[in-house]
Amino acid sequence: VVKDMGLKEPYIGFTEIVSGEIAEDIASYYAKSEQIPTLCALGVLVDIDYSCKGAGGVIIQLLPYASEDTTAILERNAEHLKNLSGLFGEGKSCQDILKLALQDIPYDIFDEIPVAYRCDCSRQRTARALIGLGRSEVEEILREQGRAELQCHFCGQKYIFEREECEEL
Numbered sequence: 001v002v003k004d005m006g007l008k009e010p011y012i013g014f015t016e017i018v019s020g021e022i023a024e025d026i027a028s029y030y031a032k033s034e035q036i037p038t039l040c041a042l043g044v045l046v047d048i049d050y051s052c053k054g055a056g057g058v059i060i061q062l063l064p065y066a067s068e069d070t071t072a073i074l075e076r077n078a079e080h081l082k083n084l085s086g087l088f089g090e091g092k093s094c095q096d097i098l099k100l101a102l103q104d105i106p107y108d109i110f111d112e113i114p115v116a117y118r119c120d121c122s123r124q125r126t127a128r129a130l131i132g133l134g135r136s137e138v139e140e141i142l143r144e145q146g147r148a149e150l151q152c153h154f155c156g157q158k159y160i161f162e163r164e165e166c167e168e169l
Helices: 022-033 068-081 084-089 094-101 123-133 135-145 163-168
Strands: 038-046 052-061 147-151 158-162
Touching: 022 038, 022 052, 038 068, 038 084, 052 084, 052 094, 068 094, 084 094, 123 135, 123 147, 123 158, 135 147, 135 163, 147 163, 158 163
Parallel strands: none
Antiparallel strands: 038 052, 147 158
16 A cells, blocks of 8 residues: 655555455455545446546545444445446446435535546655665666666656766765
8 A cells, every 4th residue: 555645755554455356455454454434436447449438436434423324324325336337338427426325325515626647756756766775776777777767656757867867866
């Protein structure tokens, strides 16, 4: 689990994979590691050319002291989310899916925030990772390749450090 909370470095931890289904594993992580009861449903709709036609998910976390009735309703409503990719295929909007997830639970939408995949990697952060390898490891990379090339595992951005840059680190 990598959790970036906007601090200097992201939190990195490990959790047991319980089923191999990402949504179930995420819900298990929250229940066991953070003690937050969580409903998680994820779906990806793959087009006939194998491209991603639609993808999304729902995460609902119970607040402390949530009633057992609310918990029971959410558990019932989770059944409506089992085929989330099918809902995308039917053209369901986020609001439509929210209505299914929170059916029979009063709610207000008080804010909408656009979501986008953004990676906060940087050359400076990557340089710190390179330093973390240790001088002998960096020297070995330079002997073999003449420069150090690092790639962000999240966004794929490549950072190349020439020999001179590596010597200054």
